[in-house]
């Protein structure tokens with residue numbers, strides 16, 4: 001099979017009547033573990049290099065919801081409007097792929113967010129080899145047939161399986177089967193393997209996964225949300241920053257928010273506080289918010305002589321707005337003179353004021369450069385900073 005010769009159709013045009021319909025929004029867009037159901041589903045298909053086009057079939061009313069839920073992946077997916085039944089929605093997806101047909105197509109429910117790359121790979125391989133492949137789980141419960149609230153009989157469960165998605169097919173085969181079924185079949189099919197069976201195509205059974213549940217009821221969506229929250233990794237992020245400024249003759253330097261009398265001064269557009277500049281970059285780095293120059297361009301006259309605590313306060317507000325809680329910050333000043341130790345406590349207090357952190361979460365350290373290099377020659381002062389931030393609820 002050619003690279004990227006697998007197409008994917010994710011059907012998401014249903015109204016989720018059994019999950020309470022549109023109250024709370026269509027179920028495929030409701031959040032589980034902080035992200036819409038469909039965002040989890042689509043993400044599972046992205047890592048495979050063999051997957052080319054991904055068509056997401058949506059309801060005509062859901063354009064804005066879908067674009068918002070999948071905003072991070074708009075360059076990888078195509079939206080197509082679906083139809084009144086799952087079968088008809090799948091057909092819309094199949095027709096969308098016809099302009100550049102893949103060798104194999106995987107058809108998946110948007111509301112099966114726990115599908116794994118391994119299962120996707122196994123189904124693709126099965127479809128490639130056998131023409132049609134279906135992931136299944138053997139039934140574990142005793143199966144009863146019932147009528148009017150009474151058991152009518154017990155069904156022998158040997159050889160019975162529950163069908164999952166993704167279901168994989170050679171593209172031409174399933175496109176033709178769907179086209180025929182749409183005009184010739186009396187019944188509506190609830191999955192695509194049934195349509196392949198209907199045209200007489202053998203469908204091979206692939207071991208499914210008990211995690212790959214379909215979120216049908218509101219209680220199942222709530223359980224999925226609880227499961228993801230219970231098993232979520234803590235989202236701890238680390239950022240680092242580095243800055244250096246030149247020393248010229250003068251009467252003070254400002255380091256970590258503290259003015260220190262000295263026979264030199266740091267040259268810069270703002271107050272040239274290398275410690276706070278490095279700290280600003282470290283904080284911004286924890287949420288991919290660029291660097292200090294992105295927010296306070298040196299070309300902008302309004303920052304001339306600015307007190308650098310403004311930069312730190314701005315970075316703190318961006319981190320907080322993105323749901324971040326700063327755990328600790330650590331700054332190392334690399335300076336031959338002035339000595340930092342006598343001012344360390346004042347620096348910690350100043351940074352505590354800017355960040356809201358208690359002193360035990362703020363570290364300010366200093367080292368000389370052993371008289372070598374530009375720091376050792378007292379031509380400049382450098383600073384390195386690290387920040388740790390926890391993101392999430």
Ligand SMILES: Nc1ccn([C@@H]2O[C@H](COP(=O)(O)OP(=O)(O)OP(=O)(O)O)[C@@H](O)[C@H]2O)c(=O)n1
Nearest residue numbers: 011012013014015016017018084085086089110
């Ligand atoms: N006309 C339809 C109906 C269903 N689907 C999709 O097919 C999958 C099948 O799951 P199901 O639980 O049956 O979804 P709904 O049809 O939305 O649910 P319900 O039957 O409870 O209304 C879902 O991703 C659903 O969005 C679709 O694309 N188009």
Ligand SMILES: C[C@](O)(CO)[C@H](O)COP(=O)(O)O
Nearest residue numbers: 086109163164165190191214
């Ligand atoms: C396609 C499917 O998910 C396989 O189990 C299932 O058939 C869809 O079921 P529904 O009848 O649309 O709920």
